Amino acid sequence: MAGKERNVKVKIENLHKTYPSRNGEVTALNGVNLDIMENEFITVVGPSGCGKSTLLNIIAGLEKPTSGKVYCDDQEINGTGTERGVVFQQYALFPWLTVKGNVQFGIHLQGIKGEEADQLAMKYIRMVDLEDFVDHYPKELSGGMKQRVAIARAYAANPSVLLMDEPFGALDAQTRTQLQEELLHTWEKEQKTCFFITHDVDEAIILGQKVVIMSARPGRIKEVVDIPIPYPRNQESKISKEFLEAKNYIWSQVYKEYLEVRK
Numbered sequence: 001m002a003g004k005e006r007n008v009k010v011k012i013e014n015l016h017k018t019y020p021s022r023n024g025e026v027t028a029l030n031g032v033n034l035d036i037m038e039n040e041f042i043t044v045v046g047p048s049g050c051g052k053s054t055l056l057n058i059i060a061g062l063e064k065p066t067s068g069k070v071y072c073d074d075q076e077i078n079g080t081g082t083e084r085g086v087v088f089q090q091y092a093l094f095p096w097l098t099v100k101g102n103v104q105f106g107i108h109l110q111g112i113k114g115e116e117a118d119q120l121a122m123k124y125i126r127m128v129d130l131e132d133f134v135d136h137y138p139k140e141l142s143g144g145m146k147q148r149v150a151i152a153r154a155y156a157a158n159p160s161v162l163l164m165d166e167p168f169g170a171l172d173a174q175t176r177t178q179l180q181e182e183l184l185h186t187w188e189k190e191q192k193t194c195f196f197i198t199h200d201v202d203e204a205i206i207l208g209q210k211v212v213i214m215s216a217r218p219g220r221i222k223e224v225v226d227i228p229i230p231y232p233r234n235q236e237s238k239i240s241k242e243f244l245e246a247k248n249y250i251w252s253q254v255y256k257e258y259l260e261v262r263k
């Protein structure tokens with residue numbers, strides 16, 4: 001929890017990423033350095049196209065950097081790995097598996113089978129409040145429920161780092177608020193290192209111990225802002241003095257970057 005001494009979990013060193021494009025090269029990341037501490041919840045905001053997803057995909061091992069390195073537990077990242085779980089905006093569930101089957105998938109990958117796998121799956125299904133839907137298929141669920149399954153599946157695979165790319169971006173405001181609370185409670189209970197991308201400054205502040213503000217393309221880290229809102233946090237934390245101060249400050253910084261994009 002906040003204040004406890006921690007080790008660096010993910011180290012990002014001088015990361016550059018360029019993509020080929022029709023008009024030459026696009027520089028998506030231009031010298032990104034960041035230490036993500038063990039069990040820390042980091043949220044990332046910045047204007048569209050500033051390289052947030054590129055950064056997450058490189059940490060996930062789904063993309064390779066053009067130069068620079070990323071380490072997880074001092075090991076250089078060269079590809080995907082079970083210690084890093086990813087949740088995307090689109091739920092990416094297996095349509096042929098039930099809720100329980102989807103959640104068990106990551107448990108089976110760890111070599112856990114039978115009754116133990118069953119009990120673990122139920123623990124994570126309860127965590128996201130879906131115990132009445134264990135035998136339902138994804139097509140029978142709402143968007144919010146599907147995203148709950150995706151989160152339960154990611155947790156059940158027991159990664160030590162959870163990478164989330166706008167996981168609530170496609171949800172209505174009420175479901176989004178509910179899932180923020182669930183994610184907060186889950187993280188408070190079962191801490192993991194979380195790296196969470198969002199366009200929503202309020203969401204970044206309520207979830208994050210630190211908010212990383214990225215600058216307009218080519219992406220760099222403009223500033224890392226500590227969020228001193230005490231735990232346990234809930235929606236009422238959004239009217240606290242700490243929240244409102246952070247919101248004014250972060251929003252003004254992000255807005256400057258939006259203006260850069262529009263120049």
Ligand SMILES: Nc1ncnc2c1ncn2[C@@H]1O[C@H](COP(=O)(O)OP(=O)(O)OP(=O)(O)O)[C@@H](O)[C@H]1O
Nearest residue numbers: 019020021026028047048049050051052053054055
């Ligand atoms: N596979 C690719 N090929 C070419 N260009 C790419 C590729 N992926 C990303 N880019 C470019 O790299 C830049 C950063 O993209 P990225 O998706 O990382 O930004 P983002 O901050 O996540 O954007 P958004 O907030 O809109 O999702 C953009 O200019 C994008 O067009």
